[in-house]
Amino acid sequence: MGEEDDPQNLKKIAAAAYDYDKDPRWADYWSNVLIPPQLASRSGxxxxxxxKFYQRYIDPDLVVEPMSSSSSSPPARSSAPPSSSTTDDQTRLRNSGSTTRTSGTSTSPAPNPTSLHWDQQTIQFSINAWKPRAWNMQAVQVWFHSVISxxxxxxxxxxLTFVTSHFCxxxxxITILCRTLEHVAKFLRRNFSRSSLYTKYLEEPCVWVESNTTTLSILSSQAEIGLxxxxxxxxxxxxRNIIQTFMYWxxxxxxxxxxxxxxxHRSVWAKIGRTINPLLHRYVPFLNTPISAIQRWWLR
Incomplete structure (x- = not known):
C-alpha cells in the first residue's frame, strides 16, 4: 500500500488542513501553552x-510525534549532530508505521505510546520551554510575563487567596467547579472515550460541557467579579480583611x-458599567473624580 494510503498520513494531512483560526477552542488551548516567546514564534x-490540539478535540487516533530537538533547542545548538536517541525514535516510528499498514484488518488501532509517557526529547523541550532564556532581569521578566498570563x-x-483566608x-x-468541569470532561473524553461506561452515561454531559465552555467562562467571570x-x-x-481584598482586586x-x-471579564465589566454609570452620574456626581482615578489605575 502506498504512502498516500497510510491512515496516519491522511490524518496528518487533515490536521494540517484544519482551520484552527475559526475554532474558538484553539485560542483557549494556545493561551494555556506555557512556552517562552522565542519558541512560540517558530512554525515547527x-x-x-x-x-496535539487536533488529536485532543478532533481525532484521538492521530499519532503525534515527539517534538524534535531542533525545534526546542536554542539556535546556537542547531549545528550539533543528531543523537542516537533521534535515530532510535525514527526507527521506532518507521516500525510502528509498517505495523499499522500490515494490520489493516485489525478493528482496534494501536495505542499511542506518546500519550502514556514522556520520552527524552519531550522532556528536553519542556525544560527549554519552562526555564528563562538567560539568567538576567530582562529574560526573567519576559519568562515571568509568559507564565502569569x-x-x-x-x-x-x-x-491560594481563599485557602489562606479566614473569611468563608x-x-x-463556583469558579472552581466551572474549571473542574472543563478539566474532567476533557480528561474523560481523552482517556475513556472507548469505555462502555463513558459512552452510556458520561459522553453526553461531557460533550455538553465542552460545547459550553464559553458559558462556563462567563459564569466564572461573573462569580469572580461578584466576589x-x-x-x-x-x-x-x-x-474585614484589607490585605486579602487588596490582593484579590x-x-x-x-x-x-x-x-x-x-x-x-471585559464583557462583564461592560454590562456593569452600562447599568451603574447612569445611576452614578445622576444621583452621586461627586464620585466622578475618584471613580476616574480608579479607572486610570485599573486600565494601566
Missing part, C-alpha cells in the same frame, strides 16, 4: 501543538488584562 512548534497560574493564585465564602466555589464586590462590602463588617486586574480571561 506551532504545528506540533496544532497536531495563563489560566493555570491565575487560578492557582485564586485558590462558599460563593468562591470582589462582596470583599469590598465586607470591609464595613467585623470580618490585584488578581481581578490581572484577569482583566490577561489574554486567557480578558474577553470574559
Amino acid at each position: 512548534v506551532i504545528d506540533h501543538f496544532k497536531r 495563563t489560566k493555570d497560574f491565575i487560578y492557582l493564585i485564586y485558590c 465564602l462558599k460563593f468562591a466555589l 470582589g464586590l462582596l470583599l469590598i462590602i465586607s470591609l464595613f463588617t467585623w470580618q 490585584q488578581l481581578l486586574k490581572l484577569m482583566f488584562h490577561g489574554p486567557a480571561t480578558a474577553g470574559y
Whole structure:
C-alpha cells in the first residue's frame, strides 16, 4: 500500500488542513501553552501543538510525534549532530508505521505510546520551554510575563487567596467547579472515550460541557467579579480583611488584562458599567473624580 494510503498520513494531512483560526477552542488551548516567546514564534512548534490540539478535540487516533530537538533547542545548538536517541525514535516510528499498514484488518488501532509517557526529547523541550532564556532581569521578566498570563497560574493564585483566608465564602466555589468541569470532561473524553461506561452515561454531559465552555467562562467571570464586590462590602463588617481584598482586586486586574480571561471579564465589566454609570452620574456626581482615578489605575 502506498504512502498516500497510510491512515496516519491522511490524518496528518487533515490536521494540517484544519482551520484552527475559526475554532474558538484553539485560542483557549494556545493561551494555556506555557512556552517562552522565542519558541512560540517558530512554525515547527506551532504545528506540533496544532497536531496535539487536533488529536485532543478532533481525532484521538492521530499519532503525534515527539517534538524534535531542533525545534526546542536554542539556535546556537542547531549545528550539533543528531543523537542516537533521534535515530532510535525514527526507527521506532518507521516500525510502528509498517505495523499499522500490515494490520489493516485489525478493528482496534494501536495505542499511542506518546500519550502514556514522556520520552527524552519531550522532556528536553519542556525544560527549554519552562526555564528563562538567560539568567538576567530582562529574560526573567519576559519568562515571568509568559507564565502569569495563563489560566493555570491565575487560578492557582485564586485558590491560594481563599485557602489562606479566614473569611468563608462558599460563593468562591463556583469558579472552581466551572474549571473542574472543563478539566474532567476533557480528561474523560481523552482517556475513556472507548469505555462502555463513558459512552452510556458520561459522553453526553461531557460533550455538553465542552460545547459550553464559553458559558462556563462567563459564569466564572461573573462569580469572580461578584466576589470582589462582596470583599469590598465586607470591609464595613467585623470580618474585614484589607490585605486579602487588596490582593484579590490585584488578581481581578490581572484577569482583566490577561489574554486567557480578558474577553470574559471585559464583557462583564461592560454590562456593569452600562447599568451603574447612569445611576452614578445622576444621583452621586461627586464620585466622578475618584471613580476616574480608579479607572486610570485599573486600565494601566
